[in-house]
Amino acid sequence: MAYYNIDPWGGYRSDIQTAKIEAGITSYTGSLYDILSFNPNPLPAEQIEKRAKAAQIAKLERETQQMAKMFDVA
Known part of the structure; x- marks a missing residue:
């Protein structure tokens, strides 16, 4: 064992x-x-799709935060 x-x-x-x-x-x-x-x-197809959407949302939120930091220089 x-x-x-x-x-x-x-x-x-x-x-x-x-x-x-x-x-x-x-x-x-x-x-x-x-x-x-x-x-x-x-995994069921619904769960795969749900994970893909969550990953896309997280990516877009990171990009939004990075862009906000770029314009928040003033």
């Missing part, structure tokens, strides 16, 4: 190992999640 905590095995683990081998053979430089045979963190 202690060894499993250090180096886990199983379907997902072997899938990651296979993806690493495939990436090495083909000189793939992208994310390993793009070539995994299954999604390790499946």
